[in-house]
Amino acid sequence: MPITYTSGEQVEVYRFSIPFNVLVPAAALFLQAWLPRQFPFFAMFDLPLLVTIFFAIARRSPVSGLLTGGVIGIFQDALTGLPIGINGIAKTVVGYGASSLGVKLDVENAGARLLVTLVFYVVHEVVYFVVARGLVALNLQWSWPHELGAGLANALVGVFLFLALDRFKQRT
């Protein structure tokens, strides 16, 4: 799996148009709220997380990544019945981690993206679990098979999603 170590100067940094920056996260949030009504199994996917990872890796700016993740997570929380901030914290961490990784590694190919998405999905779930249990006292159960299965499913969707979103990248 060709994850190559590159220096900061070697990796390419991308930017996106303002409408793209707004519409893609909004569409991800909308679909996340809309699709589980039609297809209940879709609740296992986390489109806002995939979008967070995509932006973080493409921009390769930790501050931008964590802010994007935080905002997306907060709005995702707003659509749930839970306190606002659980997804916000988890996606902030993921945004920071993914963009930091993007600075160090070249994760442009499908295999690397699959692996990175899987890892960050698990990271997201761990942070979510800790915050939800530790701060909000939600009674969540941790299940490795479920988390890994969902992580793999999200990673597969992520590969195709990233390919679609790559078309809108603009070189800096």
Place this chain on the structure above:
Amino acid sequence: MESVLGRYKNLIVLVAVLFAQVLGLAVQVKRTTDTDSSRLIRVWAVSAITPIEKVLVWVETGAGNLWHNYFYLRGVRAENRELKQQIERLRLDQIRLNEDAAQARRLQVLLGFKEQFVSQTMAAQVIGSGGSEQSRIVYIDKGEHDGIKADMAVITVNGIVGKVLKVFRSSSQVLLIDDQSSGVGAILEKSRLQGIVRGTSAGEVVLEKVMNDEAVQAGDIVRTSGGDRIFPKGMPVGVVTRVSNGTGSDLFLNIRVRPAASLSKLEEVLVVTKVVEKEPTPSEAGPVRAADILAQRLPSVPDKPATADSNPPNDGAKAAPAAPQPKSPDKNALPSTPQPNAAKAQDGAATPVRKPGTVASPKPGASGTVLPKSEPAPTAPAALRPATEQKPAPPPVKVSDPSPAPKPRQTTPPPASPQPSKPQDGPQ
């Protein structure tokens, strides 16, 4: 210093953002009501998402209706035939159930139960979900403008769905019963054991707080108990699918419940906007005692001129507490049986028992009640007419004294008057 800040800029920003969110989270958790800061973000998010969802649902429903109502009518005739047969069967069932219900109402009168009725509902379309496995909520297309309020029950024809959690201008958030933060007072239909229906983190529904030594079987029907003050009593919750003993020192059974409503395929729901509480009345419970009707009519009888032998029963009726009681052999056995006093007469209807503050629903059975068979047929409707119909000018009906003492002045009682001895024979 500047170099340190520059070097760890990313980390500092990360810590600052996380700290701010943790702080915000702590404030929300501490607060019991979600009103201020977080509400604004929720309003923004919901206001942005729900209009699009509404449009999509509208298009989807329209297309579906067009297809089902105009194009795809195959098999409708056969279905119609089956439905007609089903209606016949249901009519027979209804007759039987009416008998059972009437009996139950009579018993409830005896026990003075207060019933809850769903008197007003509002149909709403499910337009979206929370999109999370941890938070099982849905959004409906009715909100504050439509009169929806928090904590209203949400049901389907199959069973309960959840309750309204948050209300926005034109949409509302509904917490489903399979969410782990929900709780519904429930009762097992057969054994009458009470418990609490909750959701689990895995999205299952369980019945809690049923002791280990109780007999609960798979297939038992779970209904609402009404104890949560949200769901009216007796609505279907689900069916018990699995029962197991609690682990270790757990005193309670683990009871899994399959919800009666299909929570994952909700399309249209009913929001219970008004629940009426009332006590069942004898008119609903069964035949009315002639003594009660007589007692209601007594205050309407015009005063007679004061004579030496003025009618004592009329005076007694006005002095409410000391109203004359028709002789009832089982009077003491029915403490909740309506007493013929002035307060009841002022109530104005043929429903003698009603607690203050409760709303009485229309009583179609009141006019359809029948007197004992021994009553003359033409007199029955007049005797059953509520006292209000006779006000403000009461008819000059001479009412015979329920007491057995003979009245020399009332030699020819009108046919509309019930006979004093008959009420005692009538059903209670």
